Amino acid sequence: MSQLETEQYLVVGGSHGIGAGVVHRLLSAGAAVINVSRTPPTVDASDQLTHLSLDLTSGKLEKDHLPERLNGLIYCPGSINLGPLRQLGRQSMLEDYQLNVVSAVECLQAAVPALRATGAASAVFFSTVAVAQGMTMHASVASVKGAIEGLTRSLAAELAPKIRVNCIAPGLTNTPLSERFLSSEAKRSAMADKHPLKRVGEVEDIASLAAFLLRPEASWITGQVIGVDGGMSSVRG
Numbered sequence: 001m002s003q004l005e006t007e008q009y010l011v012v013g014g015s016h017g018i019g020a021g022v023v024h025r026l027l028s029a030g031a032a033v034i035n036v037s038r039t040p041p042t043v044d045a046s047d048q049l050t051h052l053s054l055d056l057t058s059g060k061l062e063k064d065h066l067p068e069r070l071n072g073l074i075y076c077p078g079s080i081n082l083g084p085l086r087q088l089g090r091q092s093m094l095e096d097y098q099l100n101v102v103s104a105v106e107c108l109q110a111a112v113p114a115l116r117a118t119g120a121a122s123a124v125f126f127s128t129v130a131v132a133q134g135m136t137m138h139a140s141v142a143s144v145k146g147a148i149e150g151l152t153r154s155l156a157a158e159l160a161p162k163i164r165v166n167c168i169a170p171g172l173t174n175t176p177l178s179e180r181f182l183s184s185e186a187k188r189s190a191m192a193d194k195h196p197l198k199r200v201g202e203v204e205d206i207a208s209l210a211a212f213l214l215r216p217e218a219s220w221i222t223g224q225v226i227g228v229d230g231g232m233s234s235v236r237g
């Protein structure tokens with residue numbers, strides 16, 4: 001872990017949910033973290049943690065906001081808007097695409113000079129289990145996250161060998177984003193039962209892989225989409 005002492009990471013969306021778990025892991029490993037989100041992180045208070053307040057739906061991260069060197073970037077904002085085909089609307093689909101894809105690209109564009117400057121950096125994005133496994137009502141989220149998977153492989157080719165690009169595809173994970181699906185014991189138990197491993201995900205299940213992919217230990221991994229989903233995408237329960 002000592003090798004992380006001078007490393008610096010950009011966590012977009014580290015105020016709560018999976019991103020907060022990543023911030024915690026990186027700080028614990030001795031790294032410095034710049035968090036970008038609308039509200040500041042509440043869990044970790046540290047001299048090594050800087051907060052930049054920005055709403056990505058109305059503003060854009062610029063490279064002037066960032067230091068000269070970054071070891072990694074993780075982009076966490078996302079949405080889970082569910083509904084049938086007849087309810088898919090242009091505005092909500094464009095909003096999903098903006099938050100999940102366009103803002104992710106803009107953040108990476110801003111960070112690339114600083115990531116290149118370290119010579120061996122990493123970027124991590126988020127997809128969803130609903131891309132690999134067709135699920136009713138998931139057309140909007142599956143299509144924007146499918147775009148992220150293509151983006152990951154394409155940018156992994158374009159940015160090699162200096163910047164690795166990988167993607168995590170979580171199953172249902174206990175965070176503020178998924179609160180409405182897990183708001184009662186009955187819902188939680190029904191959701192757990194759908195998974196071969198018989199539980200929903202917790203922040204640590206995802207944050208541990210994210211921190212690993214960001215760090216030098218994963219230095220020979222790029223262009224991958226890795227499912228962390230209790231077996232949902234590939235195992236018949």
Ligand SMILES: NC(=O)c1ccc[n+]([C@@H]2O[C@H](COP(=O)([O-])OP(=O)(O)OC[C@H]3O[C@@H](n4cnc5c(N)ncnc54)[C@H](OP(=O)(O)O)[C@@H]3O)[C@@H](O)[C@H]2O)c1
Nearest residue numbers: 013015016017018037038039056077078126172173175177
């Ligand atoms: N949780 C799940 O079940 C699940 C399943 C599959 C995939 N995923 C994906 O995994 C990723 C992380 O999910 P999560 O559950 O941790 O999400 P979350 O609990 O909603 O956290 C998202 C983070 O992004 C920030 N954020 C959201 N909108 C923003 C905006 N407009 N501008 C700036 N920051 C913004 C939030 O901070 P502020 O609110 O302070 O701005 C927060 O720090 C997402 O891409 C999600 O689609 C999650």
